[in-house]
Amino acid sequence: IEDLRxxxxxxxxxxxxxxxxxxEKNKVQSAANALFGGVD
Known part of the structure; x- marks a missing residue:
């Protein structure tokens, strides 16, 4: 049981x-979308 825990x-x-x-990847994607006019 300890092994399972x-x-x-x-x-x-x-x-x-x-x-x-x-x-973190979502933050980078949002920043790229804001910079390049992508859909958020």
Whole structure:
């Protein structure tokens, strides 16, 4: 059971990391759209 809890904790950390990457990419995309007149 402890191994499973550790696995869940690792997956939650990975989810947090991926969500922060998505947020950063969205910021870059929004900035590019604002600069080049793309659809936001």
């Amino acid at each position: 550790a696995y869940v904790a690792a997956m939650q950390a990975e989810i947090t990391h991926v969500e922060s990457m998505i947020a």
